Amino acid sequence: MFEILLNHYPVLLKGLATTLVVSLSAIALGLVFGVLLAFGLTSRYRLVHWPCGLYRSFWRGTPILLQLLLVYYLLPEIGVEIASISAAILTLTLNTAAFQAEIFRSGISHIPAGQIEAARMAGISVWHTRRRIIMPQVFRLTLPPLTNEVITIVKNSSLISVIAVTELIRVSEQIASRTFQPLETYLAAAVLYLAVNLVLARLSAYLERRMVGGLATE
Amino acid sequence: MFDIALLWEARGLILQGLWNTLWICFLGCLLALSFGIVLAALRLANPRIFGYPVACYVEICRGIPLLILLFLLYYGGPSIGLRLNAEVAGVTGIGLYGAGYFAEIYRSGFKSIPKGQLEAARMLGISPWHTLIGIQVPQMARLIVPSGTNQLIVLVKESALISIISVDDLTKNATAIVNQTFQVIEPYLAVALLYWLIIELIARSGYALEKRLANRQPRQQGATPHANGPEALTAIVYPPKSDG
Numbered sequence: 001m002f003e004i005l006l007n008h009y010p011v012l013l014k015g016l017a018t019t020l021v022v023s024l025s026a027i028a029l030g031l032v033f034g035v036l037l038a039f040g041l042t043s044r045y046r047l048v049h050w051p052c053g054l055y056r057s058f059w060r061g062t063p064i065l066l067q068l069l070l071v072y073y074l075l076p077e078i079g080v081e082i083a084s085i086s087a088a089i090l091t092l093t094l095n096t097a098a099f100q101a102e103i104f105r106s107g108i109s110h111i112p113a114g115q116i117e118a119a120r121m122a123g124i125s126v127w128h129t130r131r132r133i134i135m136p137q138v139f140r141l142t143l144p145p146l147t148n149e150v151i152t153i154v155k156n157s158s159l160i161s162v163i164a165v166t167e168l169i170r171v172s173e174q175i176a177s178r179t180f181q182p183l184e185t186y187l188a189a190a191v192l193y194l195a196v197n198l199v200l201a202r203l204s205a206y207l208e209r210r211m212v213g214g215l216a217t218e
Numbered sequence: 219m220f221d222i223a224l225l226w227e228a229r230g231l232i233l234q235g236l237w238n239t240l241w242i243c244f245l246g247c248l249l250a251l252s253f254g255i256v257l258a259a260l261r262l263a264n265p266r267i268f269g270y271p272v273a274c275y276v277e278i279c280r281g282i283p284l285l286i287l288l289f290l291l292y293y294g295g296p297s298i299g300l301r302l303n304a305e306v307a308g309v310t311g312i313g314l315y316g317a318g319y320f321a322e323i324y325r326s327g328f329k330s331i332p333k334g335q336l337e338a339a340r341m342l343g344i345s346p347w348h349t350l351i352g353i354q355v356p357q358m359a360r361l362i363v364p365s366g367t368n369q370l371i372v373l374v375k376e377s378a379l380i381s382i383i384s385v386d387d388l389t390k391n392a393t394a395i396v397n398q399t400f401q402v403i404e405p406y407l408a409v410a411l412l413y414w415l416i417i418e419l420i421a422r423s424g425y426a427l428e429k430r431l432a433n434r435q436p437r438q439q440g441a442t443p444h445a446n447g448p449e450a451l452t453a454i455v456y457p458p459k460s461d462g
């Protein structure tokens with residue numbers, strides 16, 4: 001395992017970089033989409049919350065591998081030519097948006113209704129209330145499940161090797177077939193994944209400790 | 219646009235895939251549930267010896283993708299003399315991977331039981347074994363239904379990965395149909411719908427189970443604390459007689 005790491009670290013690190021770029025851009029894009037979707041889910045208009053619920057149900061209820069294949073093969077069918085890496089980011093974004101929306105929705109439901117009523121009484125507009133009062137608190141409340149979602153997406157990004165994106169798994173497959181040492185190679189890749197996810201978990205624990213003071217209570 | 223006839227012609231492949239997905243998921247989840255309880259029990263029984271290894275195992279399961287685990291078992295196994303066929307590698311991978319998550323779920327279930335109950339049990343002279351079987355396990359089982367259901371759903375969805383190590387499951391057979399017919403939408407959507415059905419079924423059963431078990435919870439039922447307190451309490455505190 002160590003020889004593999006030593007001999008092939010430039011390629012492995014390059015694969016790891018692709019993994020990180022894809023997953024983190026999906027997380028960031030999914031965050032924006034997820035927040036909007038969460039407001040859609042909590043909307044009192046049936047015409048808004050019903051389609052949002054259907055979207056959430058589909059993207060949370062089917063395997064991400066299937067979603068990836070569907071997006072990757074469907075887009076050219078309808079005349080959209082897209083690089084495999086963009087298809088990967090798009091799928092992961094659409095997927096994580098559904099999961100993040102659910103996380104934010106539960107966060108929003110934990111904000112005391114009195115705060116929102118007070119904001120309305122004070123004449124603060126709906127979007128201003130969301131941006132300045134609801135969301136800052138929701139981010140703090142939902143940091144632990146959000147971290148889990150980030151880690152899940154980093155792990156799920158391993159699937160994009162299937163549509164020929166040269167991320168960490170794909171790179172290890174190439175190394176394994178060249179060196180005939182699959183066990184060592186995949187162990188090396190596993191160690192890299194583990195390291196990234198441990199760092200992410202630690203980072204989130206640190207943020208959580210720092211943010212604890214800032215939560216408004218009833 | 220949506221061609222049902224195409225699906226009807228390919229029904230053999232779809233049904234074969236469904237069957238393979240179902241039994242591999244079933245065995246994988248069973249392995250995950252049982253190995254998970256072993257891990258949690260070891261950690262609970264002797265935290266000094268098993269605490270750290272089990273915690274490491276849990277961290278590894280959380281930190282690496284299932285795909286890597288499957289590759290290690292299926293492609294890496296032969297290097298150390300472990301030759302598994304794809305189906306067995308799939309079941310083992312899902313089981314080992316899920317066990318890490320379930321160990322943590324069981325542990326959080328045990329941890330949410332108030333300490334006072336265990337102290338009271340010890341005060342009443344109930345043996346540790348009876349405390350475990352009669353007091354801790356039933357409550358833990360009730361507490362973990364929601365998170366356990368979630369985890370089962372995650373495992374069923376992740377089971378799509380076994381198609382990558384060449385198991386003829388739903389996903390692999392859907393891709394086979396796509397390759398034969400050059401139609402993308404029908405096979406993948408039909409298969410997505412089947413996964414959705416399986417998952418919905420698990421979610422509904424979990425929810426029903428949760429509701430049924432909640433009715434038996436002494437604390438949450440009834441407005442007055444003593445309405446059904448005593449008999450519910452005896453049901454929990456006294457271990458079954460046959461165990462003695």
